Amino acid sequence: MSVTTAKGFRAAGVTAGLKASGTSDLALVLNDGPLKHAAAVFTSNRVAAAPVYWSRQVLNDGRVDAVLLNSGGANACTGPEGFQNTHASAEKVAGLLGLSATDVAVCSTGLIGEQLPMEKLLPGIEAAAAALTDDGGPAAAAAIMTTDTVAKEAVFAGAGYSIGGMAKGAGMLAPGLATMLVVISTDAVVEPEGLDTALRDAVRVSFNRADSDGCMSTNDTVLLLASGASGSYPDLAEFTAGLAALCQELARALIGDAEGASHDIAITAVNAASEHDAELAARAVARSNLFKTAIFGNDANWGRVLSAVGTTEAIFESDQLNVTINGVQVCRNGMIGDSRDLVDLTPRQVNVEIDLRAGDARATILTNDLTHEYVEENSAYSS
Amino acid sequence: MSVTTAKGFRAAGVTAGLKASGTSDLALVLNDGPLKHAAAVFTSNRVAAAPVYWSRQVLNDGRVDAVLLNSGGANACTGPEGFQNTHASAEKVAGLLGLSATDVAVCSTGLIGEQLPMEKLLPGIEAAAAALTDDGGPAAAAAIMTTDTVAKEAVFAGAGYSIGGMAKGAGMLAPGLATMLVVISTDAVVEPEGLDTALRDAVRVSFNRADSDGCMSTNDTVLLLASGASGSYPDLAEFTAGLAALCQELARALIGDAEGASHDIAITAVNAASEHDAELAARAVARSNLFKTAIFGNDANWGRVLSAVGTTEAIFESDQLNVTINGVQVCRNGMIGDSRDLVDLTPRQVNVEIDLRAGDARATILTNDLTHEYVEENSAYSS
Numbered sequence: 001m002s003v004t005t006a007k008g009f010r011a012a013g014v015t016a017g018l019k020a021s022g023t024s025d026l027a028l029v030l031n032d033g034p035l036k037h038a039a040a041v042f043t044s045n046r047v048a049a050a051p052v053y054w055s056r057q058v059l060n061d062g063r064v065d066a067v068l069l070n071s072g073g074a075n076a077c078t079g080p081e082g083f084q085n086t087h088a089s090a091e092k093v094a095g096l097l098g099l100s101a102t103d104v105a106v107c108s109t110g111l112i113g114e115q116l117p118m119e120k121l122l123p124g125i126e127a128a129a130a131a132l133t134d135d136g137g138p139a140a141a142a143a144i145m146t147t148d149t150v151a152k153e154a155v156f157a158g159a160g161y162s163i164g165g166m167a168k169g170a171g172m173l174a175p176g177l178a179t180m181l182v183v184i185s186t187d188a189v190v191e192p193e194g195l196d197t198a199l200r201d202a203v204r205v206s207f208n209r210a211d212s213d214g215c216m217s218t219n220d221t222v223l224l225l226a227s228g229a230s231g232s233y234p235d236l237a238e239f240t241a242g243l244a245a246l247c248q249e250l251a252r253a254l255i256g257d258a259e260g261a262s263h264d265i266a267i268t269a270v271n272a273a274s275e276h277d278a279e280l281a282a283r284a285v286a287r288s289n290l291f292k293t294a295i296f297g298n299d300a301n302w303g304r305v306l307s308a309v310g311t312t313e314a315i316f317e318s319d320q321l322n323v324t325i326n327g328v329q330v331c332r333n334g335m336i337g338d339s340r341d342l343v344d345l346t347p348r349q350v351n352v353e354i355d356l357r358a359g360d361a362r363a364t365i366l367t368n369d370l371t372h373e374y375v376e377e378n379s380a381y382s383s
Numbered sequence: 384m385s386v387t388t389a390k391g392f393r394a395a396g397v398t399a400g401l402k403a404s405g406t407s408d409l410a411l412v413l414n415d416g417p418l419k420h421a422a423a424v425f426t427s428n429r430v431a432a433a434p435v436y437w438s439r440q441v442l443n444d445g446r447v448d449a450v451l452l453n454s455g456g457a458n459a460c461t462g463p464e465g466f467q468n469t470h471a472s473a474e475k476v477a478g479l480l481g482l483s484a485t486d487v488a489v490c491s492t493g494l495i496g497e498q499l500p501m502e503k504l505l506p507g508i509e510a511a512a513a514a515l516t517d518d519g520g521p522a523a524a525a526a527i528m529t530t531d532t533v534a535k536e537a538v539f540a541g542a543g544y545s546i547g548g549m550a551k552g553a554g555m556l557a558p559g560l561a562t563m564l565v566v567i568s569t570d571a572v573v574e575p576e577g578l579d580t581a582l583r584d585a586v587r588v589s590f591n592r593a594d595s596d597g598c599m600s601t602n603d604t605v606l607l608l609a610s611g612a613s614g615s616y617p618d619l620a621e622f623t624a625g626l627a628a629l630c631q632e633l634a635r636a637l638i639g640d641a642e643g644a645s646h647d648i649a650i651t652a653v654n655a656a657s658e659h660d661a662e663l664a665a666r667a668v669a670r671s672n673l674f675k676t677a678i679f680g681n682d683a684n685w686g687r688v689l690s691a692v693g694t695t696e697a698i699f700e701s702d703q704l705n706v707t708i709n710g711v712q713v714c715r716n717g718m719i720g721d722s723r724d725l726v727d728l729t730p731r732q733v734n735v736e737i738d739l740r741a742g743d744a745r746a747t748i749l750t751n752d753l754t755h756e757y758v759e760e761n762s763a764y765s766s
Contacts, residue, residue, distance in 0.1 A: 112686025297762025303495025379680025
């Protein structure tokens with residue numbers, strides 16, 4: 001049910017004809033209230049898409065009544081005409097549902113540098129508005145897929161309230177988000193300021209630690225909408241923890257569906273001097289093409305782990321580093337440890353632990369291996 | 384002739400049996416003087432190999448009499464035993480040639496985390512010392528090859544003096560250098576301080592702008608030796624320009640031989656507010672796996688160029704950016720320009736120009752596309 005699990009929300013997913021594949025490509029999520037509170041995190045890419053510019057304005061007052069999402073076109077690098085198209089789409093939604101356009105957020109995903117076919121999009125919006133139902137979450141989650149092989153949904157059951165979310169994204173994931181669209185709804189009673197704090201905390205430890213190929217998109221958006229329909233006032237720390245768990249589940253689903261991957265890799269730096277250091281070290285390994293190709297080749301090449309960690313400014317001594325891959329400590333005190341031949345890399349899940357021996361902080365970065373299929377998908381598919 | 388082009392130098396390349404392939408794997412370069420001046424740039428990776436620790440000490444007094452280089456083993460992450468092996472190798476060279484071990488630099492390249500087979504290396508050093516000749520440059524250049532498909536040599540003819548160099552490296556190139564060994568010799572009369580200044584300036588605009596896959600090795604070393612045998616005292620600016628031209632020629636040869644590449648890509652940021660900004664923007668594109676796979680697929684995907692530039696802090700306005708690929712301005716004012724279908728990406732050389740329209744500085748980063756062969760070589764070959 002995902003985005004329609006929480007009370008007060010309706011959603012729809014329809015086919016407007018934006019995608020050559022002919023599958024559904026337009027989603028609409030409506031908050032029926034009574035509250036219309038919202039928070040969002042957008043791409044930090046300075047080349048941002050028209051819908052990102054639009055939605056940033058919509059979020060200024062912490063109110064969102066509806067979200068329109070399309071696949072089949074990013075509407076990025078499309079200039080004033082692209083922005084006008086986003087504006088016209090929001091106006092269309094507003095007109096059909098009796099809302100103000102300035103309360104309608106818009107998200108787009110697909111190829112950069114092409115105008116959206118408005119002659120298909122506007123009729124699609126009419127169809128989506130007509131199809132809104134309180135069990136439309138799965139249809140909406142399906143309509144935002146691009147190279148995704150599965151729809152991504154998650155729910156969290158709080159004490160007297162619910163949180164539900166949907167996400168799209170496959171590959172191109174990076175810190176600061178990337179070609180990733182996420183809409184999360186809750187019926188808890190939380191003010192916009194609380195939503196904003198909770199969302200930033202949750203995104204920091206989830207989507208921002210999913211790093212498939214280090215590329216950051218022009219369109220990434222995470223939206224959190226609160227209807228207040230449950231009447232429950234959650235403790236903010238408890239709400240944040242639930243939201244973070246839900247975001248981590250969606251992040252794992254995104255990494256698990258990354259383009260052409262054959263291994264899901266969790267890189268954890270432990271005993272770091274700070275969480276920042278742990279993240280730096282783990283992310284450097286996640287960004288190493290040499291490490292990622294080695295894992296594809298089922299090679300527990302710890303030298304490439306150390307090479308990557310060595311490029312960071314994290315606090316460590318190189319002759320103190322330990323590296324464990326799938327339970328085998330292949331590097332001990334910066335030197336040869338147990339035989340790399342003992343490491344079984346045939347399972348899809350790979351766990352790499354880097355012991356920095358400099359403190360007690362830790363962080364995990366999720367990534368994938370670099371495979372022939374990654375090269376194939378990204379050389380053959382324009383996006 | 385390369386490293387033996389300048390007067391006062393002898394070199395050799397022999398087979399010690401370190402490489403399973405049975406090809407030559409040990410090189411020796413000797414400076415016969417009269418001067419023994421030297422400068423060097425080493426990897427900035429904090430996980431550095433034993434020979435890097437050793438050679439940094441050797442260079443402290445600006446004097447190097449000989450350089451021993453081996454392929455077939457990096458001697459990195461090998462602890463005290465690895466350092467003792469490097470020391471013993473330098474002592475062996477010194478004993479055979481009547482030098483002090485503290486004037487013998489050592490370079491190694493190959494797999495990380497394995498001890499060198501000293502029972503093969505020490506006899507190999509004897510063979511190398513016996514084989515030293517004043518036309519041994521090409522043999523030395525061949526002996527340092529690993530996955531290189533061709534030996535890399537270059538010479539520069541100055542006014543009354545020469546500069547010659549050899550390099551090994553294929554893929555794994557990155558700023559701050561990476562699995563790259565370079566030895567350059569000159570018979571010009573230049574003091575160690577002048578050599579150091581000239582080498583740092585030359586490396587900054589050459590090897591540090593060759594960025595094949597963003598990975599930085601534990602062993603990278605660039606050595607510059609001066610014998611003074613020509614008796615010529617060059618103008619330092621002129622000498623630096625010649626040295627930079629030679630380093631750029633070697634850097635192009637390294638990128639041209641990168642593992643599994645099918646395109647050589649020169650990314651130039653022009654009209655930047657500063658050279659630093661130009662380098663930032665061009666390097667962000669060179670680091671984008673999505674851009675690099677698009678070029679492999681002969682797709683002039685300028686959206687991926689803009690996405691990468693947008694992640695930097697360079698000064699620009701996103702609606703002012705122009706991108707030209709192989710002469711076709713595919714992006715104009717941050718929007719769709721001429722048709723990407725006009726771009727011919729069948730030649731091996733690809734030129735990408737990003738116009739930041741923020742000043743008059745420029746910088747070029749050299750890189751490659753990301754191909755199936757890259758994945759194959761780096762998943763199948765442990766290094």
